Amino acid sequence: MVYTPSLMRKAMGYFNSFDLHLILADGRRLSFEKISQADAFLEDGDFVLDVKAGPVLALKLRRKDGLPFDIEKVDYDFDLPLKNFNRFLVPDCGRYYNRYFTPLLSWGRTISMIGGNHGNPFAAFMDHHDRIVLAIGIVGQLVEMGFTVTSPGRSLRNTLVVDRGRFRFQMNRPAGNFKLGRFTCFEEALFICENSPSWFHALHRYAEAYYQMYGSQFEILEEAFYPTWCSWVPWNSDDLNEAKILENARLAKEIGVRTIILDDGWYGPGCDSASLESNMGDYRPDVRKFPDLSGTAEKIRLLGMKSLLWVAPLAVSPEAECYQQVKGLLMEEKGRTWKSPSGFHDLCPCCPQARQLILDKIPELLAYGFDGLKVDLYNNIGSEPCTAGHNHDCTTTTQGVMRLMKEYWQRLKAIKPDALMESKNNYGNVYSAQFGSMIRGGDSPYDINNNFWNCIYPRAYSPVVHNDYLCWTSAESDHDLAILLIKQITAGVPTLSVDLAGVSESQRTVLKGWLGIYNRYLETFAKGNLEPQSGAMDVWDINGSETAIVSLLHNAKEFNWPAGKTQVLVMNGTDNHNIYTRIPETTAAVQVNLDCYLREVERTRVTLADTGTIHVPSAGLAIFDLRAESGDR
Template sequence: MSTLSSDAVTTAELDPATYEPLLDQVEIAVLASGADPQWSLTERSDGLSVLHVEATGEPVEIRLSVPLGDAAGYWHPQAGWRRTLLADWEGRARVSLVDGLATGCLYDHTGATMLAFSAADPVPEVQLRFGVSEENDTYVVHMTLPASPGPHRILFVPRSESVATAMRALRGWYAATTPAMPVPESARLPVYSTWYAFNQQVDAEAVEAQARLAARLGCGVLILDDGWQRLGSGRGYAGCGDWLPDTDKFPDFAGHVARVKATGLRYMAWIAPLLLGPAAGCYAQWAPSAPAPARAPGAYVLDPRRPEVRRHIVEMCTALVRDHGLDGLKVDFIDEAMVYAGDGGGDIGHALTALLTDLRTALETVRPELLLELRQPYVGPGMAAYGNMLRSFDCPADATANRVRTIDTSLLAVGGTVHSDMLLWDPSAPLEAAVRQLIGAFHSVPQLSVRLDSLPPEQLDALGFWLGQWRRLRPQLLDGRVEPGRPDDLYSLVESSADGVSVVSVHSERAVSLRPTAFEETVLVNASDVDRLVVDVQDPGAVVDIDVHAPNGRMIDRGRIDLSPGLHSLPVPRMGLAVVRRSS
């Protein structure tokens, strides 16, 4: 079998293979080192097609090829900012349960998909190579899958009108086949996090002061981040491993947790259970089980393939939650386990499945309505059983990154609720700078991380207004049908709709398609840099009532207008909001 060897600069240099039609314009070739692999494609009633590859327990290479046509971009969970068309000598990925997923979507300039696929089993480690084949004028995706006791299965979605439409079909498969972790109501409420507000300089009194204000604003959870634990100082991780409260900062940690919970908030604490630092008291005991250094500076990584490591982590986390009255954990750096990938010691995905299954079971024994936060990149559908808060990767003060990363996560999120990275802004900056951060997180659960008692009154008023609007529109923002547009456009116009209400967030100067007869209410959020929104009425139009709010929430205009078909300019200020309702 040909492999995805680094010796081959382009896919055209690999051993040739015989391609056959698969679906639409996609062609396929399947290779294995043993007997000739057999494949078949079965169309399901839900519109998905399932590729079955029989390879008698051998690793398999699946090659896909699509004519370039009018291709515009390629989305996959590890795309980051590189979501246009790479050359095949550049496009490479290694994915696993805790780092992405073997899935991808090629789309054209209309936004319609040309290829949308995903591995049915998200656990095994898969190597991918993808990009434009300069020699063949095609877009190619090559996947190498490890040996499997049963057939290899790849899901395909026929040509769809958008990436989001194709991903909804794939998400439906995973939702039906994955027993997702229950999601308590508190996981769907705004969160206050200590990280950007305090970094590691936390203490009981300061946290309790923020908790009281956060509860009044409508938050449902407080997350105590890094710094609560003994040796939790400095930005390295050499002190990780003991996970005992720092008694100088929290003399009575359980009492502190109880006081915060008395405000109505649920309480979670940060932990990085796989990290082991040389300064930890338990380092000598566990160092033999952590031979590889972490990417996180100063620490080593406990090998989750070892049963004794899994037992230790489960016992440690359970004791932390039980002994201090916590409602859950923010579980960080799980992807560090990939340092052991490919070393011949066993599959990391299967080991983490065992660890996380045992961890959830043990924690739910002491906290039936358990909260567990996971973070990109380990928030794919394979993790649905192990976390119910799926957070965007760190992007401090970057509203664009928060928008892109939360929507990327939501495309394949199963079960759990997508959360933003913590919101950080400069209290001395103009009000619009603060509101921009809130709007960037609007289509997810916002997590706040500023010192609420230090905000200017106008910013605090704005925070109350936008969180109030978010709570009112939560059915649309979290549960509605979302159409964010093309990934390479960075989701500059996002529409979420449900129950006769549409929420449209506009992040660039453009004409916004509006259908006033299709919805009882349309909420227009102006995150552009101009003090107006241009709408293009696409249906017969309607007489509507419109309320316009300034960034701080103050109503600045109210009236009734005739939105006839065609273009209209609405005076909505930047970082402001307009509510459009059909007149009765």
Template sequence: MKESYPIKFAGMLKTSKTLIAFLITFMPLFAWCQTIQVGNLKVKVDGKDDNFKRSLSVTLIAPGVSELTISLKGTISGVPKPVVISFKQPSIDIQSYLTPHGTNASDASSLYDYEISRMIPVNYDAKTKFTSATMDQPSMTFFNTNSQNRLTIAASELIFPITFNAGENEQDGVGFDLKIGLFEYAKKPVEVYKVKMRFDTRDIHYNQAQRDLLTWWKDENQLRIANVPPKAHMPFYCTWYALKADGVNAKNVEDQARLAKQLGCETIIVDDGWQKAQDAKAGYCLYNGDWEIDKTRFTDFKGHVKKVQSMGMNYMLWVGPSMIGENSKIYEKLKDKMLYRAEWAKAWVADPRFPEVRKYLAERLINLMKETGIDGFKIDFMDLINTRYAGKNLAQGNGRDYESVEEATVKLLSEIYTGCLALNPEVLIEFRQFYTSPVMQQYANMFRAVDCPNDVMENRTRTLDTRNLNYQVIHADPLAWNENENVQAAALQLLHTMLSVPQVSTDLTKMNAEHLKMLTFLLKQWRTFNFALTRGEAFNYGPDSHYTWSETSTKDQTVVVAYQPTILSPRKLEKNALIVNGTHQDKLVLDLSKNFGTRTIMVYTCTGVLLRKEKINFNGLVKINVPGSGIIRVL
């Protein structure tokens, strides 16, 4: 049963109900600094604003879960001034945390500025994390080295910018100073506004706390999550690392598609290089915006698409609708409707607050799909459209029908998705980190890790970080490795991203025989267990170490993956199970608290060589000899 209680001022926590009622009646609820008890935390809400009255309330949702509601009521319509929510979390059995990756720098920067760090910094050196509709999710999770939740803090606001800052403070008892900022960036004027902060301190696996948070976001915002067609769950091939832009043409794409189908892939993503760009090397996005087929590379593009689809492959195209190149034909028409210039790309980032911009971009992509018969889009660079990059003092009005960049971006993506869905009810739309907010999950059915070629740890960490806060299917960054790589080391690229959909991106026409055997065998195993791998209930262990192992199960399948030498203690071992050795060691050790009985196992190398078949008892401490990058099938 939910329990609600009103604001309690510091020093008055034991005051009688009569006196509290008196204080609420006669003391100003828009006091600049208010303090309220949320569970065991003393939370301060600070910010001066003569135009808004501010009231607070706390609701106990369940033991260990509380909501702080902050309500604003304006005397006139206006943009609220910044509000800071702050509190100190005692440092008790907290060893690491998960946090949004972006910082609050006001200038545009590289996609690679979002480092993954599990270290909680000292408070005077803590970076402020920026979240919005197109930048991560407004939440932080603190946990211990046993992967148990200690605090998951989140905001209900998913569109407008919110900032998070956490740092360790040794004063007044060692703990973490947390600050959450509202209205620090430009936002549309309002007369009333309400936001909820969720505090979850339950002693449960952090994955469960995050799954419950995802449900809360969906319910609070009444989200309508995009449909995920079955083909989004099956292996993909992407041309990016294999062909780059220069190698994209009809023959090369068809050759890769044919070989990828034989491996078990069902969709090909044709990345940059398909569009008309007379001098693409002069600038990465110099011709973006027109999205016209390069007729020299594809003399009959529609026929080419049909040919690939006749192989049993779905066909997707890469686009970056946020970027308008200076050499594109549309640039002259839209050049006064841009947010800023992305110097690294020699292109401009379009301002979606102009209805002309949204109309052009949505119609161009919808018509491109209609004209070519493709099955969907890989939509890139949407995280470049946000208030952080555009600066705090955005011009408003002058033809713009939205005052919020984020709100207009959501409208644009909604129009693109709705139009494509009308053409194909099973349309495939892929977004990429960092625009993975739950609100974005209404307009895409696949979310991919940001570029991290040949980086096992990065790809593993990013896919697992994203999975528990996402209703949609998670895709790994395309897999690529040196053509002379040891086959066991090459296999790690796939094994460490098992709980996401693989996208192969090596040149299959040049692949050596051992690599081909490895991919064929492992993708077959992946397809066999793909339901558990992409839709099962997952528990990931060792997030403080960028993950040591994972398990995921459905009612009849279990997959256990070891990423680092560790002891595996799966909760389940269903009748059809797969145990993966994603390490260089030649053994796996399990410590089982439940007796799973005597089972038949088959031990394979990563290329599919059966080493032995035997019966073993899965009870207590179990050691199984299996080569590095090898697998164990359990029946």
């Protein structure tokens, strides 16, 4: 990731030190105070903490006698001068963090990653230009976590207390009633950043540190970047059937979609069904909807398209035929079988026998002939440790989900090496993102900006991110539909979930135009380096080897011209037609302007100059060819 020199600033030394506290299973509390970014050898009783400075601050805790020990909790405590921060980034999976951008919402509160938020132990605090004042990330195993701001805090009467002038926060692992586990040597590292132009850059650097320590490997398939249509939004799952899927598959192919997802409800009543009974967990086709599910998959394949089949590996409805067989492997909380608000139970991810049962189901699912699976609902899970009598080989639920994701991906690829698999925000973190083909942003129907934040977050650490499925009605103008697509294409792989049979011809033209541009420049979108031009995150660069794509969003009025490219595309997702450019030297180019339908409306030779203005149609696209010998776009 390239840093713009004009946006960099010298580190001001805001961070000084932190305290590390551990609670052991025997009740002892270990404390190591004033740990700075320097090598140190600290002792507390019969324990020693070895601190090594480097790209991250490495921490190793062991007993002097080398014997194993049990840790219940680890707390990182920070005490800093209080500042007027502009924005917070709290630890999260990427689905909820934008709700806490306002610092005041964190004062005196605990924000927890627990009960389905299998997120990243990373926090960032921004100045008035949304540049990093301080970013902190724990490089270690992923577990439940609490983030607590104790100052500014709250009194016993729940009144804000701000008179101390200190900013004190804690990162507590694991959160809730979970315990960390047994160690002979406890190893973690602390990522510390005080110099980054945005939280996106800092999160990317944290992910690089994590991958360096844990050796993460990603399989990147071109098919993972294909525009996708999903069956989830257009109909209640009770109304799902083969005819609707195939009609939409044919229409989707015409506009540039290349993958079809058959979502929840193919096996019977889905989560949105009016029926109070469900057979979730059996995962056999509902023959009233799909008389020949393998035939459905084959018909999609003959269209030249990929297909994914929805499954929720942990979920078991009490009415499912398999319930009696698996009930001894279900999660319990405080002695009672856990049940989600949606009415299903969960197999325990911390139980090796339950995980094996889940893995054994994969060949049956793949036998229907789909190209892969959409794996869902690892986030619909309890927030307490499982108290069931079956075996447990993980001490926290997040640890169990992470192990299941790894094993599921390995088994899937062993059976079908070219298989695709979609996971989701809630469980697609810096560790588990490698166990799948793509991460999808969390559900955001009819909320394109929330979807944007959900997707941009994992884009900092995952090579393939799918938007949550775009949906709209006839109330959307063609111009605004193009704006929605620009935001989608910027954030990740474009996805749709509407009944395409009901879409107007003019909107089909918009869809075909923008998906056509995406497919034409797929190599740049897939392999290009994505980063914001500033902390405002209203201008984004996607830099390929020869082509750069600039996306202007919200109310952006200017951008920095990408250097060293022969072709530059400017997607205008704003209402401004005239855009200021910052360019190091005067440059000649052929400019082709396209409207929201991606129809050419103007072709001119232009001279680009610093602080000059270019005309780009709102909701449209400008293509600049900087090769003097060519006027073709």
